[in-house]
Amino acid sequence: MALADAVASVGAPLTSHGYVFDQDPGAFGELRDSSALLGDEAALHARYEEDGYLLLRGYLDPEVVLAARRELAEKLDSVGLIDRSHPLTEAIYSGSNARLGEIDRTAYAKALRSGPALREAVHRGRVIEFYERYLGGPVRALDYIWVRNVRVGAATGCHFDWVYMGRGTRDLYTSWIPMGDVPLSDGPLAVLEGSHQIDELKGTYGAIDVDRDKDHGYTGGWLSKDVTSVRARYGGRWLTTEFEAGDMLLFGMFTLHCSLDNRSPVNRIRLSTDTRYQLASEPADERWIGEEPFGHGMG
Numbered sequence: 643m644a645l646a647d648a649v650a651s652v653g654a655p656l657t658s659h660g661y662v663f664d665q666d667p668g669a670f671g672e673l674r675d676s677s678a679l680l681g682d683e684a685a686l687h688a689r690y691e692e693d694g695y696l697l698l699r700g701y702l703d704p705e706v707v708l709a710a711r712r713e714l715a716e717k718l719d720s721v722g723l724i725d726r727s728h729p730l731t732e733a734i735y736s737g738s739n740a741r742l743g744e745i746d747r748t749a750y751a752k753a754l755r756s757g758p759a760l761r762e763a764v765h766r767g768r769v770i771e772f773y774e775r776y777l778g779g780p781v782r783a784l785d786y787i788w789v790r791n792v793r794v795g796a797a798t799g800c801h802f803d804w805v806y807m808g809r810g811t812r813d814l815y816t817s818w819i820p821m822g823d824v825p826l827s828d829g830p831l832a833v834l835e836g837s838h839q840i841d842e843l844k845g846t847y848g849a850i851d852v853d854r855d856k857d858h859g860y861t862g863g864w865l866s867k868d869v870t871s872v873r874a875r876y877g878g879r880w881l882t883t884e885f886e887a888g889d890m891l892l893f894g895m896f897t898l899h900c901s902l903d904n905r906s907p908v909n910r911i912r913l914s915t916d917t918r919y920q921l922a923s924e925p926a927d928e929r930w931i932g933e934e935p936f937g938h939g940m941g
């Protein structure tokens with residue numbers, strides 16, 4: 643579906659934290675699909691330099707992704723988050739998260755991000771093959787897998803990934819992988835066009851370390867929740883799309899991104915992961931590697 647039709651089909655303004663995305667063609671557009679460049683590493687690099695991201699539609703095996711979705715949905719169901727009157731893989735929210743108050747949340751979060759089908763989808767096979775070709779050598783994935791199960795009403799604010807994982811190589815890439823279809827209504831990711839070239843932002847907000855710099859003043863490490871002001875200040879269009887199982891969106895540490903609000907009319911939980919890749923020979927951020935990554939607790 644063309645983006646304009648998809649926007650119209652949502653039937654309500656597209657928002658992030660309630661801030662409305664201006665739908666003027668100069669302010670909002672569609673992520674560019676670079677899958678036609680697969681196999682031509684030089685062209686992929688040139689596109690990445692230009693755009694700060696690569697959208698590879700249908701690059702992953704949808705069956706592998708959907709197996710991971712099933713595994714995630716079962717885990718969400720095990721703590722009462724899924725409405726069982728629908729197939730589990732529809733991931734319709736039950737309306738109650740009361741059980742989360744009764745369980746060991748840390749152990750549960752670890753179980754959620756450690757299933758074999760999930761690892762197969764994001765740490766093996768086609769994803770790794772892509773990065774080995776793209777980076778030209780053996781690749782290390784940061785071991786930590788960020789699982790997003792985003793309910794209606796929630797969104798991610800505008801940020802650079804570097805502020806969360808900037809203690810290793812700068813040649814680090816994020817893969818945002820929809821675990822199933824993520825239409826515009828369900829709160830997909832959005833990228834600010836040209837943001838990877840805003841040097842001023844790299845040297846200011848982009849220079850913080852959310853764990854080390856305790857009084858950085860950026861709540862949660864986000865530059866802002868206000869997509870309208872961010873665009874007014876830095877220019878570019880907010881770019882997004884309707885994602886399908888098998889798509890992979892790759893971006894760099896200094897590409898500003900956020901998510902749309904999940905406004906699913908059927909109360910679907912948005913399921914996606916984000917994972918990071920680099921050359922194995924480069925230094926890695928110690929917070930996110932090993933059997934039990936320390937995460938933000940390291941300080």
Ligand SMILES: O=C(O)CCC(=O)C(=O)O
Pocket residue numbers: 790792797798803816817818831899900901914915916
């Ligand atoms: O999926 C989301 O809402 C956030 C993902 C993200 O920030 C990332 O991929 O770096």
